[in-house]
Amino acid sequence: MKVGRGGARRPLTRALPLAPSLVLLLLFLAGPIAYCAYIAFTDLQLTGQAHSSFVGFDNFTAAFKDDAFLNAVWLTLVFTVLSSLIGQNTLGLALAALMQRASKTVRTVTGAVVICAWVLPEVVAGFLLYAFFRREGTLNAILDWLHLPTQNWLFTLPILAVSFANVWRGTAFSMLVYSAALGEIPKEITEAAEMDGAGGWRRMWHITLPMIRRSIGTNLMLNTLQTLSVFGLIWVMTRGGPGNRSQTLPLFMYEQAFQKSMIGYGTAVALLLLVVGSLFSLVYMRLLRSEA
Amino acid sequence: MRPTAPVLLSATLLIAATGLTACGSGSGDDPDTVRISFKQSTDNQIRVMDKYLASMKTQFEKDHPGKKVKLVPIKAPDSEYYTKLQQMLRSPKTAPDLVYEDTFLINSDITSGYLKPLDPYLAKWPDWNQFIDTAKNAAKAQDGKTYGVPDGTDTRGLWYDKGIFAKAGIKTPWQPKTWDDVLDTARTIKKKVPSVTPLNVYTGKPGGEQSAMQGFEMLLYGTGSDTADPLYDKASNKWITAGKPFKDALNFVKTVYGEKLGPDVSDALDPNIGTRVRGELLPESKLAINLDGSWLPQDWLKGSGHEWPEWSQKLGLAHMPTQNGQAPGKVSMSGGWTWSIPSKASNPDLAFEFIKTMQTKANAQKWYIANSGIAVRKDVAADPAYVKAQPGIKFFTDLVASTHYRPAYPAYPKVSTAIQEAMESVTTGDSSVEKAASTYDEQLKTATDGKVITK
Numbered sequence: 001m002k003v004g005r006g007g008a009r010r011p012l013t014r015a016l017p018l019a020p021s022l023v024l025l026l027l028f029l030a031g032p033i034a035y036c037a038y039i040a041f042t043d044l045q046l047t048g049q050a051h052s053s054f055v056g057f058d059n060f061t062a063a064f065k066d067d068a069f070l071n072a073v074w075l076t077l078v079f080t081v082l083s084s085l086i087g088q089n090t091l092g093l094a095l096a097a098l099m100q101r102a103s104k105t106v107r108t109v110t111g112a113v114v115i116c117a118w119v120l121p122e123v124v125a126g127f128l129l130y131a132f133f134r135r136e137g138t139l140n141a142i143l144d145w146l147h148l149p150t151q152n153w154l155f156t157l158p159i160l161a162v163s164f165a166n167v168w169r170g171t172a173f174s175m176l177v178y179s180a181a182l183g184e185i186p187k188e189i190t191e192a193a194e195m196d197g198a199g200g201w202r203r204m205w206h207i208t209l210p211m212i213r214r215s216i217g218t219n220l221m222l223n224t225l226q227t228l229s230v231f232g233l234i235w236v237m238t239r240g241g242p243g244n245r246s247q248t249l250p251l252f253m254y255e256q257a258f259q260k261s262m263i264g265y266g267t268a269v270a271l272l273l274l275v276v277g278s279l280f281s282l283v284y285m286r287l288l289r290s291e292a
Numbered sequence: 293m294r295p296t297a298p299v300l301l302s303a304t305l306l307i308a309a310t311g312l313t314a315c316g317s318g319s320g321d322d323p324d325t326v327r328i329s330f331k332q333s334t335d336n337q338i339r340v341m342d343k344y345l346a347s348m349k350t351q352f353e354k355d356h357p358g359k360k361v362k363l364v365p366i367k368a369p370d371s372e373y374y375t376k377l378q379q380m381l382r383s384p385k386t387a388p389d390l391v392y393e394d395t396f397l398i399n400s401d402i403t404s405g406y407l408k409p410l411d412p413y414l415a416k417w418p419d420w421n422q423f424i425d426t427a428k429n430a431a432k433a434q435d436g437k438t439y440g441v442p443d444g445t446d447t448r449g450l451w452y453d454k455g456i457f458a459k460a461g462i463k464t465p466w467q468p469k470t471w472d473d474v475l476d477t478a479r480t481i482k483k484k485v486p487s488v489t490p491l492n493v494y495t496g497k498p499g500g501e502q503s504a505m506q507g508f509e510m511l512l513y514g515t516g517s518d519t520a521d522p523l524y525d526k527a528s529n530k531w532i533t534a535g536k537p538f539k540d541a542l543n544f545v546k547t548v549y550g551e552k553l554g555p556d557v558s559d560a561l562d563p564n565i566g567t568r569v570r571g572e573l574l575p576e577s578k579l580a581i582n583l584d585g586s587w588l589p590q591d592w593l594k595g596s597g598h599e600w601p602e603w604s605q606k607l608g609l610a611h612m613p614t615q616n617g618q619a620p621g622k623v624s625m626s627g628g629w630t631w632s633i634p635s636k637a638s639n640p641d642l643a644f645e646f647i648k649t650m651q652t653k654a655n656a657q658k659w660y661i662a663n664s665g666i667a668v669r670k671d672v673a674a675d676p677a678y679v680k681a682q683p684g685i686k687f688f689t690d691l692v693a694s695t696h697y698r699p700a701y702p703a704y705p706k707v708s709t710a711i712q713e714a715m716e717s718v719t720t721g722d723s724s725v726e727k728a729a730s731t732y733d734e735q736l737k738t739a740t741d742g743k744v745i746t747k
Contacts, residue, residue: 046378048400048702062738135558155558239498242561243722258375259497260709261400 040268046261059268069269071244072252076228076276079163079248084227087167089220092174097204099175100182111175118172126236129165130154133237158238158246165233170226174219181215182208217288224280228273249273325360326352326642329380329388331373332365335567337597340590340663352649359642364388369563371500374705381406387636389643393440395430395627396501400702402433408633409437413644419651419669426697427668431630434701440630441647443656444665446586447624447691448510450474450610453488456580457608460484467610469617471511471544474581478553481580489573490553491581495545496716497709498563504708505625505698506584508715511541513696514614514623523707524699530745531699531707531736534714534729540615542725546718555579557719574607575600583612586688590664604683611691624695628668666692706739 040059044052063069095114099107117125132138133153140150153161185208193203209216231250234240240247240255247255249269257266330341342365349361366376374397380386381401393401401407414420420428423442431440454464460481468474478490494507512522515537522537524530534542548554555573559565570591573579575598592600611622631647633640649655657672659665661681666689667673679685698704713735714728723731736744 045404046375047397047404047406048705050403050405135556152556152558239563241496241498241716242557242720243717245722259371260706261378 036267037271039264040271042264043262044264044267046258046263048261052264055264059265060272062265063269063272068244068247069252072247072249073276075159075244075246076248076273078159079166079230080224080227080280082160083163083166083170084223085220087163088170088174088223088227089216091167091171092219093178093216095171095175096178096182097208099179114172114175117169120169122169122230122232123236125165125169126233129161129168129233130237133161133165154238155242158242162234162237162246165237166227166230169233170223173226174223177215177219177222178212181212185211214288217284221281221284224284225277228277228280249276322360323639324358324642325362326390326639326646327362327364327388328390328643328646329364329366329377330392331370332367333567334367334369334564335571335591335597337571338591340593340596343595344659344662348646348650348655351655352646355649356642356645361646369500370394370502371563378404378406381634381636384636384638387634387638389633389637389639390646391632391634393431393630393632394501395440395442395630396505396698396700396708397705398431398440398630398632399433399700400705401632402435402439403702405635407439408635408637408640409439410441410633410644411437414438414441417648419648419653422653422669422671424668424670424673426626426692427628430628430697431632440632441651442628442630442668443650444660444663445626445628445668445692446666447626447688447695448506448583448585449612449624449688449691451574451582451584451588452608452610453574453577453580454606454608455577456481456485456488460580464608465610466608468613469621470613471514471615473613475544475547475553478548478581479551482551482553485580488577489555489579491548491583492555492560492569492573492579493545493548493583494560494565495549495554495712495719496561497712498561499565500563500712501708502566503715504711505627508541508545508711509625509696509698510583510612510623511544511615512537513625514612515540517618521696521699524701525745525747528745530743531703531740533733533736533744533746535747538732539725539729542714542718542728545715546725549719550721560719561716571598575603577606586666586684586691587664589682589684590662593662593664609684609687620694622691622694624691626692626695626697628665703740703743707736710735710739 041054041056042052043049043055043058095110099110102110120128130137134140135150135152135155137153139153143150189207189211190203193207198206229250230248231254234246234248234251235254238246240251244252250273253266253269253273255266256262256269328345330345332342333339342363345363349363352361353359366373368376374394377391377393378401380388381391381404393407398407420441427442427445428438430442430445432438450468452464452466457464457466461484462477462480466477468477474491481488481490493511494503496503499507509523516522521532523532525532549557549560554560555565559568562568569579569582569584570588574582574588575592589603590596591598592603594601612624614621614623631650633643637643650659651669653669653671656669657667657675657678660667660672660678664682664684666685667678672678673689679689710732714732717723717728717731718725733744
């Protein structure tokens with residue numbers, strides 16, 4: 001996109017209509033973020049303290065010495081890679097590719113089902129999947145019917161269960177993005193490749209993927225950022241437990257800030273989460289730029 | 293500019309403007325309305341407090357013409373109730389006029405400056421002399437001022453199902469003398485009546501303070517003599533690190549869950565386990581022994597949703613024994629809740645008037661009976677109508693003599709969380725008792741700014 005070239009020569013008054021939204025953004029977005037950044041450097045508590053004071057980088061150094069924090073970072077990465085990079089992204093692409101070929105009825109039905117999962121509020125989706133995975137849940141009922149061994153999935157494999165839940169919930173978004181991208185590929189190119197004797201996989205690898213690279217980048221970035229901040233889903237399904245075995249960074253942050261009352265420390269963790277998010281974004285943006 | 297842009301812009305402005313006005317009009321400004329926040333049960337059928345407060349509201353509004361009471365229930369499990377309340381107390385716009393505070397957190401909220409000292413009111417209130425001294429101290433801060441009026445206290449013990457005991461061939465009335473007696477009975481039940489859960493001990497973070505107090509501390513305070521506090525050393529004003537008593541208590545928890553004498557671990561770590569025990573496991577005879585508080589019958593009273601008047605024939609009561617049966621032979625912990633006035637309340641005077649309405653002798657008695665509370669007013673405790681109102685009241689009131697109070701200093705809530713984490717890690721089998729104890733020591737140091745002592 002080539003926007004804004006030569007914008008400097010335009011009169012400043014042209015930016016005037018933007019001013020109100022700029023003010024609102026500063027007030028409601030930048031303001032709270034700046035305040036959070038400030039709190040992260042204090043020892044502010046929810047209760048048990050008359051005055052808070054400035055403690056410099058103490059909260060951050062404490063975090064990196066805290067086993068529970070490192071555990072949360074690790075689980076967040078596992079959760080993001082499993083559910084966003086691998087799950088939502090690949091499954092979304094696969095679904096979109098299959099739907100290109102499918103009949104209109106199949107397309108409508110599949111689309112409706114997948115999008116239903118996406119439209120459901122996070123908490124409702126959480127309860128549904130809790131009911132699916134719990135000991136007396138649907139999954140075990142099916143396994144039992146097939147004479148396969150059952151177990152309490154939320155207890156034995158909590159991080160896998162919540163990752164699956166996130167895939168279930170978030171795949172629709174990827175599917176929509178990729179459906180749009182695949183629809184943009186001119187038929188002639190695919191047909192020409194077919195004439196030249198390229199099979200399905202080769203066409204996918206050499207024609208389709210390079211042509212939708214931009215969409216892949218955008219989709220990965222949006223998916224990752226969304227997955228990094230998943231809270232309600234995990235909270236409803238496991239509350240980060242058992243032990244700390246599904247406690248990702250947002251849950252860890254909530255526990256520190258609101259259950260242990262350490263607002264300062266919790267906010268510092270939130271800032272670190274922001275850093276993780278921007279690192280991911282940087283990587284994707286680089287990928288996008290080098291090939292554009 | 294595309295034609296949609298101005299529309300979008302004005303819509304944004306409109307939303308922002310409504311948001312701002314909503315913030316501006318604090319709902320606590322009305323001088324004739326008392327706003328009261330309390331904890332509403334997460335079980336929709338339990339409405340004991342709602343009903344009691346509704347009747348107090350009617351009475352108060354009748355006695356004070358022109359004044360209004362607005363009830364602001366907070367529906368949440370214990371651990372989340374405190375958080376929501378503290379957030380409300382931070383700002384004058386959201387602070388209610390009267391709040392229901394757990395004594396375990398009250399010192400923490402006092403230190404934060406969230407609550408108002410009540411001494412000027414109490415001095416002019418004759419009924420205050422009716423309160424027993426331990427109860428008066430429950431909401432007294434380190435500055436010597438009193439910040440809350442207690443509406444009862446509680447004690448704890450073992451509830452057991454006589455039917456299951458009969459099936460297992462265990463004689464009732466049952467009174468274990470040591471921890472081993474409790475465990476052995478549970479093992480017998482597991483063998484003879486495999487379809488039930490032998491013993492429930494609350495554990496882990498999801499249960500919050502219920503795990504620490506009904507679970508761990510009922511064990512810990514039974515490890516030594518009855519005078520020394522195993523958590524806090526009063527002589528040096530320091531918190532005690534995890535020594536042998538602490539590890540013994542953890543070992544008990546580990547045994548219960550390791551030998552599968554307790555509920556399935558995933559049920560035990562469900563935040564709603566307390567509600568399930570009261571509403572389902574005990575009434576349906578699925579649980580043999582339950583280490584729990586004196587207030588259980590409030591869920592089974594008439595009109596409570598889970599009516600179970602036969603409970604007193606079906607269930608027996610036993611003291612929780614000390615570890616090896618050492619004097620005084622039994623353990624109980626006590627706490628309770630108080631009514632407090634936030635420092636940012638807009639109508640503190642009217643709020644205290646409401647406390648007075650709730651705490652006339654007749655109303656206090658009505659409340660103790662409704663919520664299965666243990667009386668802290670001398671006049672009620674002496675009233676035969678109170679003692680006879682419910683089976684079990686005598687048993688639990690007698691425990692007051694040998695009960696313990698938590699070291700409710702500002703660091704306590706964090707210490708409690710550290711205890712819950714230690715319990716949880718041995719319950720799930722994630723760590724050994726030794727490892728859990730050393731993790732507790734580290735957390736204790738952080739939680740108390742290094743004010744720890746090894747004993």
